[in-house]
Amino acid sequence: MLSRPVVAAWTKQTLTDHFFKEAKKQGYVSRAAFKLIEIQKKHKVIKPGGKVLDLGCVPGAWLQVACQQLGPRDRGGLVLGVDIQEVSIPPKFCDDRVSVLQADARLLTPEVLQAYTTDGFDTVLSDMLHFTSGVNDVELSLELAGTAMNVATGHYYDLYGEAFEQQLGFKHSGFLRPGGNLVMKVYEGSGTQEFTKLMQQYFTKVVRLRVEASRSMSREFYAIGLGRKAAKKK
């Protein structure tokens, strides 16, 4: 008889294959689509007609889902995808409300984002992931989530100290509008509790979500900040 953990892993692998096949069938460019679909179903992070920033957008499944969630074309809204790799917009499910930018999110500046919207975003998504897999995964994922926090709230998450801070172009009060939502991929491990605790300063509600479409052995979860609190006047 199989022991419990093996059964659980086997079931999760079957699910992963299922999402891969389902993405192909439905016309999404990757099974990552189902991660955002689940997040959206549970927490309504994207508003019809809203403005969405998607950090780490290649190959573009979240662009597809985000554009679908904006609703009909005449509702308006926009989706801006950013990736360090060459980006192209998937033709299926994306319309002219989607634009993309090839850039390292850690080096984004307010001036660059203001060219797309002068009044901020309703939703900031980060599915960014480093290309390595190893012992540093947790720290590297926190570095990228820290970048997303910085873009969204202006807060700098001090993980690597001054050297990292100097790389960031962001000194501002954040590009996420009050009431807006932030979703970040994070790997479970040392420092992640502190990170989600820190989010509570900025959001009315903070949740951690493990989605069904994540790979079987992955420690990945999504740290979700709902309802950005209005910035305090100094």
Ligand SMILES: C[S@@+](CC[C@H](N)C(=O)[O-])C[C@H]1O[C@@H](n2cnc3c(N)ncnc32)[C@H](O)[C@@H]1O
């Ligand atoms: C898991 S993939 C994202 C999948 C995407 N959400 C989708 O639905 O197709 C992670 C992406 O993060 C990008 N990435 C990693 N580091 C980045 C950085 N510093 N700035 C921008 N993008 C980055 C990678 O190039 C990669 O395309």
